[in-house]
Amino acid sequence: MSQPAQAKVNQPMKKEKVSSPWRDAWRSFKKNKIALVGTFIVIFFIFIAIFAPLLMPYEPNEQILLDRFEAPSSTHWFGTDDFGRDILSRVIMGARISLMVGFTAVIGSIIVGSLLGVVAGFYGRWIDTIISRIFDIMLAFPSILLAIAIVAILGPDLQNALIAIAIVNVPLFGRLIRSKVLSVKEEEYITAARAIGMSNFRILTHHIIPNSISPVIVQGTLAIATAIIEVAALSFLGLGAQSPDLDWGKMLDDSRAYFVQAPWTMIFPGLAIMLTVLGFNLMGDGLRDAMDPKMKQ
Amino acid sequence: MDREPILEIKGLRTSFFTDDGEVPAVDDVSLYVHEGEMLGIVGESGCGKSVTSLSIMGLIPSPPGKIVDGDILYQGNNIVNLPEKKMRAIRGNDIAMIFQEPMTSLNPLFSIGNQLIEAIRTHQNVSKKAAWDKSVEMLKLVGLPRAEELMDDYPHQLSGGMRQRVMIAMAMICEPSVLIADEPTTALDVTIQKQILQLMKELNQKLNTAIIMITHDLGVVAEVCDRVVVMYSGKIVETADIHTLYKDPKHPYTKGLLASIPDLRKKSEKLYSIPGNVPKPGSITEGCRFAPRCEMAFERCFQEDPALYPCSSDEHEVRCFLHAPEEVKP
Numbered sequence: 300m301s302q303p304a305q306a307k308v309n310q311p312m313k314k315e316k317v318s319s320p321w322r323d324a325w326r327s328f329k330k331n332k333i334a335l336v337g338t339f340i341v342i343f344f345i346f347i348a349i350f351a352p353l354l355m356p357y358e359p360n361e362q363i364l365l366d367r368f369e370a371p372s373s374t375h376w377f378g379t380d381d382f383g384r385d386i387l388s389r390v391i392m393g394a395r396i397s398l399m400v401g402f403t404a405v406i407g408s409i410i411v412g413s414l415l416g417v418v419a420g421f422y423g424r425w426i427d428t429i430i431s432r433i434f435d436i437m438l439a440f441p442s443i444l445l446a447i448a449i450v451a452i453l454g455p456d457l458q459n460a461l462i463a464i465a466i467v468n469v470p471l472f473g474r475l476i477r478s479k480v481l482s483v484k485e486e487e488y489i490t491a492a493r494a495i496g497m498s499n500f501r502i503l504t505h506h507i508i509p510n511s512i513s514p515v516i517v518q519g520t521l522a523i524a525t526a527i528i529e530v531a532a533l534s535f536l537g538l539g540a541q542s543p544d545l546d547w548g549k550m551l552d553d554s555r556a557y558f559v560q561a562p563w564t565m566i567f568p569g570l571a572i573m574l575t576v577l578g579f580n581l582m583g584d585g586l587r588d589a590m591d592p593k594m595k596q
Numbered sequence: 597m598d599r600e601p602i603l604e605i606k607g608l609r610t611s612f613f614t615d616d617g618e619v620p621a622v623d624d625v626s627l628y629v630h631e632g633e634m635l636g637i638v639g640e641s642g643c644g645k646s647v648t649s650l651s652i653m654g655l656i657p658s659p660p661g662k663i664v665d666g667d668i669l670y671q672g673n674n675i676v677n678l679p680e681k682k683m684r685a686i687r688g689n690d691i692a693m694i695f696q697e698p699m700t701s702l703n704p705l706f707s708i709g710n711q712l713i714e715a716i717r718t719h720q721n722v723s724k725k726a727a728w729d730k731s732v733e734m735l736k737l738v739g740l741p742r743a744e745e746l747m748d749d750y751p752h753q754l755s756g757g758m759r760q761r762v763m764i765a766m767a768m769i770c771e772p773s774v775l776i777a778d779e780p781t782t783a784l785d786v787t788i789q790k791q792i793l794q795l796m797k798e799l800n801q802k803l804n805t806a807i808i809m810i811t812h813d814l815g816v817v818a819e820v821c822d823r824v825v826v827m828y829s830g831k832i833v834e835t836a837d838i839h840t841l842y843k844d845p846k847h848p849y850t851k852g853l854l855a856s857i858p859d860l861r862k863k864s865e866k867l868y869s870i871p872g873n874v875p876k877p878g879s880i881t882e883g884c885r886f887a888p889r890c891e892m893a894f895e896r897c898f899q900e901d902p903a904l905y906p907c908s909s910d911e912h913e914v915r916c917f918l919h920a921p922e923e924v925k926p
Binding site: 319487490491492494495506509510 | 653655684685686687688689692693694695696697700701702703704705706707714715718719750752763766767770
């Protein structure tokens with residue numbers, strides 16, 4: 300018993316205590332209970348999305364016409380809709396589609412937005428002027444209106460809704476990373492890196508991008524929540540998923556007419572949207588607290 | 597004077613182009629440093645010390661800055677307007693620089709070892725292992741204890757003094773022949789200052805690196821430098837070897853600077869300070885730039901700009917009409 304204790308004293312804090320800034324952020328994130336709840340919700344929905352085919356009790360498009368508008372029961376936990384389709388199965392399938400669309404759209408806009416933002420912030424001058432003005436113009440439209448316009452041009456389906464939402468979010472990330480790059484660029488370690496003869500490209504990839512990325516991670520988490528709402532909104536308006544495809548927004552749209560008669564047709568997909576968005580928001584807030592150096596004690 | 601200086605600046609003029617026109621931050625500065633020599637550049641804030649050093653490194657932010665005139669000769673070759681790629685090969689490898697703020701001069705996201713290895717591999721095509729060994733050796737050379745463990749540490753885990761040692765290690769790792777130290781001790785407390793200065797002197801003697809020490813603190817210069825250049829408002833006002841400057845300062849500005857060092861042995865009511873502030877670069881176009889603050893100024897000082905006049909000992913020069921040779925005097 301005393302042997303290992305001795306060994307520990309003799310080799311004080313070697314590998315285990317190395318605290319990188321990322322690890323510090325994780326440590327403070329872990330302490331944030333509400334953020335952990337949010338993370339749990341997010342993981343729960345991701346789990347459902349991944350294993351959707353195994354979890355669905357029925358085929359989501361299977362119509363049992365004898366069971367139309369059945370209230371939640373032991374056979375249909377969330378009830379059935381106007382075609383006798385099992386709502387639980389549809390919510391589970393909807394999780395897969397909504398999350399996938401949300402993630403893909405946000406990742407797409409992060410990639411494009413960051414690229415433009417880094418170029419604008421780092422190289423400045425006319426290239427910055429052009430990119431920033433394009434962002435300004437895009438941000439002058441209410442995002443959902445711009446998304447509707449883009450879908451109108453591309454044609455209404457889920458994939459185009461995804462593209463529209465990705466495009467709408469590009470200036471959000473572009474501006475964020477541009478402003479961060481502008482401030483990181485002036486840091487003394489950048490001058491120091493230049494003074495040891497590092498090339499612009501290497502400074503960009505090794506110093507500027509890693510130091511500018513944390514607000515993007517935070518904003519990305521929050522943006523997934525918004526993207527899920529936006530996809531749902533587009534589908535609700537009939538511009539996203541088209542039958543027989545489904546997502547949560549489409550389910551809301553389909554059951555709009557029967558809300559009084561069969562409220563469960565709307566409550567469960569609505570609840571799913573709300574919970575997912577809440578989860579991402581709580582997690583995003585926690586990430587921000589953990590990663591913002593100004594809030595560190 | 598038969599030795600060829602390792603670095604020589606001739607008539608350097610670096611300007612910033614603003615909405616109000618050209619503002620010369622460094623105006624006609626000439627200086628040199630020999631191999632293994634320690635040169636001090638002294639002056640108040642805004643006198644052009646840092647712009648001079650950034651000009652040497654080719655790191656003047658452009659626009660708005662630009663080297664308008666003059667040559668910077670490194671080993672006899674002009675490095676002004678060298679293509680960026682060639683300049684990069686010189687930076688860090690031949691001429692290195694350390695900065696005032698050790699707290700912000702290291703990338704917070706990478707370990708010390710990572711950054712040192714990066715510095716070596718920027719210039720030398722060596723294996724990671726070799727770079728690692730060299731880094732550890734360098735950390736030991738700058739007097740850091742437990743060098744191997746430090747390699748895995750992150751900048752925020754080190755104190756200011758330790759970080760400055762790491763910065764020095766990083767600057768010296770490619771064995772440059774010139775090291776520019778821009779106020780390396782200003783941000784450190786006094787006891788650490790002394791250690792860092794000693795370290796730099798040691799490295800200077802051990803590795804024969806020429807060091808240009810930029811500071812506003814004449815005490816720092818007295819401690820380590822061989823020769824001093826005093827700058828005021830973008831111009832050199834006096835240059836001399838360290839003993840001459842302290843024993844026999846000629847320029848009223850140098851005298852003022854020396855008088856404003858607090859003397860702990862004397863108990864005086866008030867500390868001396870030179871009245872007024874450093875003029876904004878470009879604001880004085882006529883006469884000696886120090887004249888408005890000078891107690892000895894006379895009419896001519898406001899009309900003509902004095903040249904650098906040689907004094908008794910051959911390396912002592914001063915920009916003041918009081919010390920002008922007879923034939924220049926009216």
